[in-house]
Amino acid sequence: MMQTPFHFALAAPEILLLVLTVVVLIADACNKSDNRNGTFVLSLVSVLVLIAVSLWQWHDGISGRTFNGLYVADPLAHFLKILSYIAVAATFIYGRAYAEQRDMLSHGGELYTLTLLALLGQMVMISAGSLLMVYLGVELMSFALYALIALRRDHSQSIEAAMKYFVLGALASGVLLYGLSMIYGATGTLDLVRVAQAISSGKVAMLPLVFGLVFIVSGLAFKLGAVPFHMWVPDVYHGAPTAITLTLGAAPKLAAFAIVLRLLVTGLHGLAVDWQPMLLVMAVLSLAVGNITAIVQTNFKRMLAYSTISHMGFVFLGLLSGVVAGRPGAAGPAYGSALFYIVIYVLTTLSTFGLIMLLSRKGFECEQIADLKGLNRRNPVLAGVLLVAMFSLTGIPPMAGFYAKLAVLEALIGAGHVAMAVVAVMFSLVGAYYYLRVVKMAYFDEPEGEAADATGACGVIPGGLMSINGLLVLLLGVLPGGLMGLCVQVIESSLHF
Template sequence: MHIPFQIALVTPEILLLVLSVVVLLVDAFNKTQERRLTFLLAIGSLLLMTLVSLWQWHAGVSGRAFDGLYVADPLSHLMKIASYLAVAAVLIYGRDYAEQNDVLQNGGEFYSLSLLTLLGQMVMISAGNMLTVYLGIELMSFALYALVALRRESVAATEAAMKYFVLGALASGILLYGMSMIYGATGALDLRQIAEVIASGHAQRMPLVFGVVFIVAAFAFKMGVVPFHMWVPDVYHGSPTAVTLVLGTTPYLAAFAVILRLLVEGLHGIALDWQPMLLILAVLSLGVGNIVAIAQTNFKRMLAYSMISHMGYVFLGLLSGVLAGHAGAIEKAYGVSLFYLLIYVFSTSITFGIVVLLSRKGFECEEIADLKGLNRRNPVIAGALLASMFSLAGIPPFAGFYAKLSVLQVLVGADHVAIAVVAVMFSLIGAFFYLRVVKVAYFEEPDDEAVAVQSNNGLITRGLMSVNGLLLLALGVLPGGLMALCVKVVEQSLKF
């Protein structure tokens, strides 16, 4: 493949790197406390990236570059566009919070580090080799560590950053060890070459299976599933709320893309070995996430345990792709998982966005009690909260209902009826704490402290939140287009 064509494939990553450096340099000379120019440059960069990826997708730009290290295909285009839009929403929601709560007191690193985090996610999404996977994960993780510790004078933020860094380094070591074992078993790092060696029967089975165990454990940590979830509530709680919004959305898109490429494309030949591991992780996550969330009074910690339970649903979709060694509705199952994750990101971005909007200088809207009487104070934000809570709970007509129903359908289609029943039971338990939030916002009288919590954000921020809420409703009523798109990109991109 000619060098110019390879460079054309990686245009989004090169362009984002250049734009991130420009944002850093401009911010160095921007002495205003608000960093408005830095914010506008970051948003403009994301819009430009969206246009570039849309053009590549429409033009059919696809292929493998640099001896398979990098892959451009419909799946990568879709996931990158979703990541751009999610990061843009994060920056818009978090702008006023960052200005008022000392996140920008030492500079506009919140914006530049968010872009560098996105760059790592893009490398992960387009990884065709285990080396590229590791490079993308570390690029993303180091930027996230810095974001969590951005509020230097906060003891809680520093503690959260240290926990995240130490446990993240441990997970990276586990991932590297698993990759080394797979390399020893197959003699390859390229995912397609690994799949070919496994299909030929020449792979050494024992180190291969052990390598898969370590890789699944490492990504279970990255996605915060049980029993590798201990860091999630503490890091979510201790981080500045705008940073929690970053942590709770786009990294899961990139981690899911890597799991698809590693397990589905590279290691699908031994699916019966990693399928039981995903089953155990999924059931544990559903149980622990939903049950422990009931006891939470802190809204951010409740959302952390909610995230754990939703990752269990994502894993249920993944494990449904293979039954008794025979491929059965594989594209449908993996497409359903992708659809579920996209809906989760849409829903949770609204929820964390509301927490950011209702926070002000000297006050963090972290407790569920802080939402008392929200409907009387701001009906638009209360309506968006209702949409996100109903979607996360899986209540029709919002998109979360169809997402959960689709996962249950592929589970039943794969003869995992008992697991589907268990998932429904835990979803009913989970509906309690989501509806509790709606009850507090709509049916409880605001106290003096809650009345003082006001949103000072402009029309754009509230308009974006309204659009997000309406999107959840629209995707719940007419989900077929996005679902078909998810299944289509899986069919076009993954080879198994």
Template sequence: MIDKISWLVAYPEIVLLVMACVITLVDLGVHSVQRTATYVLTLLTLAVVAVLEGVYAASGNTFYGFGNMLVSDPMGNWLKCFATLAMMATLVYGRPYAADRGMLRGGEMFSLSMFALLGIFVMISGNNFLVIYLGLELLTLSSYALVALRRDNATATEAAMKYFVLGAMASGFLLYGMSMLYGATGTLDLGQVFQAINSGQIRHQVLTFGLVFIVAGVAFKLGVAPFHMWVPDVYQGAPTSVTLLVGGAPKLAAFAIAMRLLVDGLLPLAIDWQQMLAVLAILSLLIGNLAGIAQTNLKRMLAYSTISQMGFVLLGLLSGVVHGNVDASSLENAYSSAMFYIITYVLTTLAAFGVILLLAREGFESEEIADLAGLNQRSPLYAAVMAVCLFSMAGIPPMVGFYAKLSVLQALISSGQGSYIALAVFAVIMSLIGAFYYLRVVKVMYFDAPLTATTVSASTEVRVVLSLNGALVLLLGLLPGGLMGLCAEAIVNTLGT
């Protein structure tokens, strides 16, 4: 019999699942082009779920349910809360774009988005190999369908096929790694895997072999090199509203499974997986920043930006255990800086793609960097929001991206390990190189002559959400202490269990 705690742990997921099914059925009776009723009901549901997750997170409690297969802890609850808010912003930005391109003939965009969010929730809550994998498959299958939602567009269909083939391969890597670890430890429970490895009675070669496949699967979901092949093609080929959906909230889930698998389950093998993450981080920073310089397509440039930004997240994750010593303060500094980085990255990405979606509604896709020419003369507000986002991604103060990079670099340097300090220096050099392609877009917006004299118009809700989004990127850079403290407290409470 399932106890009350289990229902409590899964309550947000149950609400999301039930309402996703209800919204799918309600949409059958909606005939408006904008799917207004479906849209409003979806946003109301997401608002309720976000509040629910916020209440759970603020309580600071950790519960295990369904035979320890699900966990509700502060880190997971905050990530789910932010993922829900990110999904709400994505739908607000993306609905006008989708309606103009015939993607709202049915309510699939809203129902698939909710099922994708449910997959994110299950990934974040998973305390068992199979539960994490089920959440991953729910998210990826929904994402494949969303990328191909513009059925009459050959580019979107091609992007969906590439995403499907490479995604299936990555899922296979992850599942094979899980099966190897299950064979070695005899359990699917992450806590028991930790204890079995910590006992020192399992052959290290078998564990390392499984670990390689686990890291490869996680690296694909984060979109880091050399598992980044899908990122530029999917970002460029997918409809822009779906690009934001794929590049926003799911990154929080990818960070969560990295924490669940590598920290909660495989921390005794940290010396092995930290070396792998170091290689992936170096490649991501190198490829992301150098390839980004050559791009003229804005979405493709932001894809390479994502690869380099995820390299910084890996730098945070790999600096927790120093010389094989598990120290509470080092773990807190490293993992809270990585959590802060991923949250602020998603916030910045939302605003940047929000501006692209806003401009794309004029009858063209607004995908090229040249399409932003003279944006400041046409709309100073949206040019300012985009500039704030680009400065943040480049790590220029006082934007939040600067503090996010600084916190990761501090975690690396405070370890006192020579190789980590060298990694920090390398990351700074790569950031300086990457700043070129961000500042190039700012130059185009502010100093190039506009291609058209038309002003940019948007609905009130889009203007309000975009303005708040841009303001948060600046405000959190000026006052980062609140969010940083929240991340640190969440990591401490989670690791304490």
């Protein structure tokens, strides 16, 4: 792994994205059409170019640390960036017609430019090698998301959701920044590798380190939507336009997971005995609150929001299994299982919120669970994708979600947390109720109201992408070994325990 003061080629994806975003912004300013087709195509091409660049870097083994340790390019960064690009591209395709029907593009293509800027922030987070870069990436992503949520200025729910997310997000950013400052004060460095070295030397004061750790974990939990920092998730998921909800719920989760790994595993692994109990408590609370509260929801987006909270509990279970008795143990497979879980979650999220957008039309939001009644009769393909997604979220074989849960439970039991594995299984059984209720309505109930008039028709490209999305969830459940092995490989080759 090369390490030079300034090696711009390592940061080629970020530099290229910034240039392409400026090009998209200028092109959009010259585009007077209401549907912004040119902006859409240019944004999608930009993301496809980024996929090619990151694949080339990964294939050629280009990795290293540059900008005096601020920036890291490694297999984990390449992997998560490529997944983020794919998630953003899918969001563009699923949300194009939805945004056009709601006049979100008539005044400008901010939907695309702000999403690209949020993606830039996510890329900075994924490649952060310093406490400073973590915070800059978080803020760049967050400010773009604040604006995206409030994009429908004439929609009171969107404005309310944006204000809630802004106020709570600013509070969480302050908490995270305070924790980072305490780590810097205790170790005297912003570089994550040097932070780890300072902690392992045993020559730093533990009190400010532990206090800083508490604030950092709290800020990270907010970004992932874990209890007790979950208050924003249901309201924002519900209030934001569905295209923005998908933008918020897919790729940013990968970036948030990346900074959890960078901070807790790379920088603060020596304090694992302190952050493990915090993750354990938040995991149990997230599983309990997420699954139990989701049962009473009638709005599909709010149900999926509480579902997200419960799934973050599983992610935390994988993360806390990497250290046993203060030693790394089977850290690679444990952190790999958490990475596999978050990847499958994002893939399933793309299908669920994408399906909501494809079933919605002008003047009708397919947001209530009752709107899915009789979906199999109206559109068997979308009903099949819904069934696959709900079965995967439940953890029913042979869907990918089953193997994701199994991998986390194996890591949990291997770390000696047998009781926690039992608790996780019990709450998964609770979650099966509200997931299977959706399947029951789609296949066995008669359509009613405005939903009965919706044909569920969608364009060839969005419909084809939705079918591929569903098939991937099924295929990765039948043959999970390749992706799981890749997750473990990128963890072991990129992180040092």
